[in-house]
Amino acid sequence: MTASPAKDRQTALREELHRRNPGEPEFHQAAREVLESLGPVFAARPEYAEPGLLERLCEPERQIIFRVPWQDDHGAVHVNRGFRVEFNSALGPYKGGLRFHPSVNLGVVKFLGFEQVFKNALTGLGIGGGKGGSDFDPRGRSDAEVMRFCQSFMTELHRHIGEHTDVPAGDIGVGTREIGYLFGQYRRITNRWESGVLTGKGLAWGGSAFRTQATGYGSVLFAAEMLSRRGEELAGLTAVVSGSGNVAVHTIEKLTASGAHPVTCSDSQGCVVDEKGIDVELLKHVKEVERGRVADYAQRRGSSARYVPGGSVWDVPADLAFPSATQNELDAPQALTLVRNGVRAVSEGANMPCTPEAVRVLQEAGVAFGPGKAANAGGVAVSALEMRQNSSRDAWTSARVENELTLIMGDIHRVCYETSERSGPGTRRRSRPARTRRRRRGRRGRG
DSSP states (O other), X not given: OOOOHHHHHHHHHHHHHHHHSTTOHHHHHHHHHHHHHHHHHHHHOGGGTTTSHHHHHTSOSEEEEEEEEEEOTTSOEEEEEEXXXXXXXXXXXXXEEEEESTTOOHHHHHHHHHHHHHHHHHHTSOOOEEEEEESOOOTTOOHXXXXXXXXXXXXXXXXXXXXXXXXXXXXXXXXXXXXXHHHHHHHHHHOOOOGGGOSSOOGGGTOOTTHHHHHHHHHHHHHHHHHHTTTOOSTTOEEEXXXXXXXXXXXXXXXXXXXXXXXXXXXXXXXXXXXXXXOHHHHHIIIIISOOOHHHHHHHHOTTEEEEETOOGGGSOOSEEEOOSSTTOBOHHHHHHHHHTTOXXXXXOSSSOXXXXXXXXXXXXXXXXXXHHHHTTHHHHHHHXXXXXXXXXXXXXXXXXXXXXXXXHHHHHHHHHHHHHHHXXXXXXSOOOOOSOXXXXXXXXXX
């Protein structure tokens, strides 16, 4: 049986992407997943592919790489590399975060920007997709060192961004502190108060009242929508959450508020299992105030919590799983472990945290699966709402923003569900009802 012209075209495009973008496995993976998902659509409507739509979709409109020299507290000069990939502006100004982490390279930024295009489109808020960052590591650096780095970074970046052009935000390693340093340098250079040029700002100077919580809360809201389609709810279910950054902390917070029982958190050195449920206020203090490790949380928490050096949260039996740390953190063997332990739904809080093989395992087992393009769109949705407030010089209450977020996440799930029903299994990111029994908190041990 011969392949269809659309299939041949996609195969040729994947080969061309590998040839033109060597050494970028994350970008190749993201593009492959999108092309495979779109296969049934282009097979049914081949005219969509004729104007080179796929080719244009996979090629960034602009890629910017620049040097970032800065001086540490001892007078030594360091040189990092900065990136901004402005991927697609068909729907509005480029929108996407900045990541400061040693793992950042062009391929990682391209993968994140590519994912952002589709995530932003799902919000329906008129924003394009982009991403940026640097291989700078803010961990262990003083406030003054982080400030000097951010000022040097913005000295180059400022010429490429603007509220009608490209609007960066935060990501891993970039929080309100870093956004403040970046915005201060932007004002110094441009002599303009353009609060809409960056999102994730502090409340006192144009930030949204709910931006910090948005990604984690949105991931939980998406999971609730998936369960609702099955006549189920979050209350009483046990959840495992990876990570201990902003997304993970607020995923835990929203799960607890919804009556679920989150029992894990993690960092690069290990994980914590807390049988009583994660104490989110203690975790916030350790991570956000002291900038400590999850091992410090376990030590403070007492006998209910145990720290597992090098451990994986995916080994802990649970009804729900929220990968909320980084890309490719959950592989096929770990997905099999989750399935054997009775997981019912997985909602991606991070960008592409599940490998393609893990996604396949989950879907074949009938686990409800929320991909990051949809499930973690809450952060950028509230960023777009922040842009709207900045444009009108308005300030919304936290309740209003949370209500808007709830409506947006509900709409995103509805669009995903209806599209999967209309387009068939090739595009489906929803799965058939799971055959595993429902498990409630307290019905099994957490050894």
